[in-house]
Amino acid sequence: MSDTTAEPTGSLTSESPDRPTDDVELAVDGLVKRFGGITAVDGATFEVESGSMTGLIGPNGAGKSTTFNCITGIHEPDAGTVTFQGEDITGIRPYQCAEYGLVRTFQIAREMANMTVLENLMLPAKRQRGEALWRSVLPVTRREVVREERELLERVWDSLEFFEIQHLAEEKAGTLSGGQRKLLELARALMTDPEMLLLDEPFAGVNPTLEKKLLEHVHDLREEGYTFLIVEHDMDLIMENCERVIVMHQGSVLAEGAPGAITSNERVIEAYLGGEV
Ligand SMILES: Nc1ncnc2c1ncn2[C@@H]1O[C@H](COP(=O)(O)OP(=O)(O)OP(=O)(O)O)[C@@H](O)[C@H]1O
Ligand SMILES: [Mg+2]
DSSP states (O other): OOOSOOOOTTOSOOSSOSSOOTTEEEEEEEEEEEETTEEEEEEEEEEEETTOEEEEEOSTTSSHHHHHHHHTTSSOOSEEEEEETTEEOTTOOHHHHHHHTEEEOOOOOHHHHTSBHHHHHHHHHHHHHHTOHHHHHSOOOHHHHHHHHHHHHHHHHHHHHHTTOGGGTTSBGGGSOHHHHHHHHHHHHHTTOOSEEEEESTTTTOOHHHHHHHHHHHHHHHHTTOEEEEEOSOHHHHHHHOSEEEEEETTEEEEEEOHHHHHTOHHHIIIIIGGGO
């Protein structure tokens, strides 16, 4: 235990983090978020292991989405810390998240709804590529630009084919069905080359065949080392696919552990699962 004064939050100069990160990808500690009289998140504390697929479950209004919003800078927490890969990112701006490799799926915003599916996928990938340091110091040749554009388009088409939405490439995103939008949202998040993905109900409205395919893709990505934190109401899906489950209730963590331990946890059964098990 260290008795030195507290480190400033948001420090970017963590050559040697003061606390070993082990294999913890994301740590949330004592997170609090209030909206007027409502305490949406009330001291939530949990860790997500690197390379894991972790489920975040809990009844409606438990504070799951608000927790995601605090982690990714949509909301500034009233208290608590968020640590990603050993670095304090509490109060990060949303646009900084992708730079850290932490990405959540977003609903297709109004301005994106008027762009085609293809354009929606090109944009995040381009933004990411534009951040490469060498671009600001080396002259870019015509050949490089053409090659990169072609590679980018190949990646986008691979993604379209994988998600089976290539026939929608030229459609405006705003005209897609609910399930198709979910696919596009996930495909867009992946275009930024993240290391960790936060998925808030990624399968809602997706038909069972596509859901299965999406899950296979998520498992493949996990084997490559990506980390997933998934909010989902489909209990079977969570229990079958996640090696670790965190249960939120009234803004804090009620229980966490392996799926088997969660389904047999008395407090979880009482507060959430009710008579289902
Ligand atoms: N922007 C906001 N302004 C006011 N209250 C909010 C806001 N966002 C969330 N809340 C409230 O905070 C509480 C937690 O909501 P949150 O959306 O985080 O729950 P959730 O666990 O994601 O629920 P669900 O499973 O229904 O999506 C709820 O009481 C909700 O009404
Ligand atoms: Mg929610």
